[in-house]
Amino acid sequence: MSGISRSVVFGDSDDVELRNPGDGAALRFVVDGTAAEPLDAGAALHLRLRPDAVHIVRFDADRHLRRNRVKLSLLDLPLRPDQLLDLVPPQLRERADRLRG
Known part of the structure; x- marks a missing residue:
């Protein structure tokens, strides 16, 4: 991205x-x-x-704002781990959590 x-x-x-x-x-x-x-x-x-x-x-205003903040923060690398997680779709995060068990 x-x-x-x-x-x-x-x-x-x-x-x-x-x-x-x-x-x-x-x-x-x-x-x-x-x-x-x-x-x-x-x-x-x-x-x-x-x-x-x-x-x-139609975008959910809060979700759209959070994602744009993270995208803009890519210009100010390095990223914090919590910001990187916001870039991962929720279903992939859940799957990773299940695999780590």
Whole structure:
């Protein structure tokens, strides 16, 4: 997990173009968690909103704040052990506890 990556949110009328600058190597993009086909040198990938693909996401405000604090703390390494545990999904923490027994 990268502590410095940030999400970018665009409006419903925005068009985005990602262009391979053309140094000879193909690039790979992941858009909304889906890998796109390799983009050859000099080629462009055009992105726009699909009108029927919008979903509303609601975050638990406290949980979202805790996770963002931990992510931001990655910029101030070293981390405290309790902060590292916050990055592990609860079901994995429970499984690890059971295995340690």
